[in-house]
Amino acid sequence: MRLILIILLTSILLVNCKNEPSNQPSSVNFEFVELTDGVYSCIHKFGGKAICNVGIVDNGHETIIFDSFLSPDVAEELLKTLQGMSLSPVKYVVNSHFHNDHIRGNQVFSKEVNIISSTRTKELIAEEEPLQIAYEKENAPARLSYYDSLQRSFKGDRQSREYQQIQMWRPYYETLVNSHLTVKTRLPNMFVDSIKNFDGPDRKIQLLSKGQGHTESDLIMYLPDDGVLFTGDLIFNNCHPYVAHGDISKWKAWLEFMNSLEVSTVMPGHGQIGTDELINQMKDYLMDLESAAEDLVKDNLSLEEPENLSVPDKYKDWWFDRFYEYNLRFAYESLNTKKPK
Numbered sequence: 001m002r003l004i005l006i007i008l009l010t011s012i013l014l015v016n017c018k019n020e021p022s023n024q025p026s027s028v029n030f031e032f033v034e035l036t037d038g039v040y041s042c043i044h045k046f047g048g049k050a051i052c053n054v055g056i057v058d059n060g061h062e063t064i065i066f067d068s069f070l071s072p073d074v075a076e077e078l079l080k081t082l083q084g085m086s087l088s089p090v091k092y093v094v095n096s097h098f099h100n101d102h103i104r105g106n107q108v109f110s111k112e113v114n115i116i117s118s119t120r121t122k123e124l125i126a127e128e129e130p131l132q133i134a135y136e137k138e139n140a141p142a143r144l145s146y147y148d149s150l151q152r153s154f155k156g157d158r159q160s161r162e163y164q165q166i167q168m169w170r171p172y173y174e175t176l177v178n179s180h181l182t183v184k185t186r187l188p189n190m191f192v193d194s195i196k197n198f199d200g201p202d203r204k205i206q207l208l209s210k211g212q213g214h215t216e217s218d219l220i221m222y223l224p225d226d227g228v229l230f231t232g233d234l235i236f237n238n239c240h241p242y243v244a245h246g247d248i249s250k251w252k253a254w255l256e257f258m259n260s261l262e263v264s265t266v267m268p269g270h271g272q273i274g275t276d277e278l279i280n281q282m283k284d285y286l287m288d289l290e291s292a293a294e295d296l297v298k299d300n301l302s303l304e305e306p307e308n309l310s311v312p313d314k315y316k317d318w319w320f321d322r323f324y325e326y327n328l329r330f331a332y333e334s335l336n337t338k339k340p341k
């Protein structure tokens, strides 16, 4: 079941919540965005193979990369991008959490580059990746054929949400199938379980971990001088997050903590860059999810009736809508486990 959830979760990653053309350098897979001098984002493109967002921060002494994409091929594109910039040497790659789309580019970086995560995330990568890759090898080819056939036979409006969903999912499975030929798990070798500072002449960089949230262990990167926050999957923008590997209460506490920081710019794990409003948007989503679960209990409604699991109007335009059902079921089960015995 966990593997199924993981593959569904990562399918999320396909989603790009529409982007505008922007700065150079460019890739078909991600949009390169300069946030300020020495601080950049690679935002995954709609229908591309980057899948997650990546941050690049130069403190004037060394450069840190935040997350590394699903596909080693796209991580190679990132390397080429980095080589074309006048950055301080890349010394670290951060894995915000264990999900495949945030870690599989690790292998393209030279062995001198340290891979940083929390201790628990390293354990999760070591435990889950072999199982996840085996599951994908067995199932991803059929999923790719399925989306290939949907795309070939599609006769409707190509601007429709239905067609766009096909365009999001197909490259995800194509990426998995192709990357299985070369993927080689590279585990983190440096660990941050509370806070670690990387201060340089140009700016301070903080890596912060407060444990469970989107997964059993999450890590964020904060630039206090710039007010920039790289959140990993603790924040999705205009996309349903996937909650069933985490803990909703602890996730909300993470968001409260983010609200205590001076933040003007947020790079989420998926979707477009935004302001600190993204923090409360995610918190509202989790609170609405809990309220919906409480209503199911209060009104004695069944999870077996599809109409009880439908996406609220407020979130109808968000991508990854199929995750709402999984999220609501998880919130419902979390409620039950909290009941006094």
Ligand SMILES: [Zn+2]
Pocket (backbone or CB within 6 Å): 097, 099, 214, 233
């Ligand atoms: Zn994730």
